[in-house]
Amino acid sequence: MMKLAGMFAELGRLRPPTPQPSIRASVASAPLPDVDDVVGYLRGGHKLIAAMDLQDDVFEPAEQILNGSTVLTDGEWLWRQDFAHYVGRHDVEVPPEFLALIRRRGYVVPEVDDPTLDACAAEAEHLVFFGPRGAH
DSSP states (O other): OOEEESOOGGGOOBSTTOOOOOSGGGBOSSOOTTHHHHHHHHHTSEEEEOOOOEEEOSSOTTSEEETTTOEEESSSEEEETHHHHHHHHHOBOOOHHHHHHHHHTTTOOOOOOHHHHHHHHHHHHHHBOOSOTTOO
16 A cells, blocks of 8 residues: 555545545644755656646635646655645645655655556555545
């Protein structure tokens, strides 16, 4: 099973029983010292599910994020495209295990072969629910 980051309850639900933290409870007390590099990594993920949408910024609803619900991967982790925005702009925490991996990789998303990307996409499609936020 893939590890998840940036899949917060306020951004849309995942299929049960996948737990989702609150983005509001995931704000760090201070920005990352290497935030620009981490954001670059998050933006550089391989696209698995491309979404053409506008997502309201949870913290600043007047601001919108283009294609925010697009799902990305590095072959081990899945995250939403708007996760980079929230990390860079609002100091939302990156899971410690994921942050350590990003740093070990020198902030470069590795190449991932097609069979692995296909498997990641299948898992992402199983997890992600693109219905209304309150729907079941």
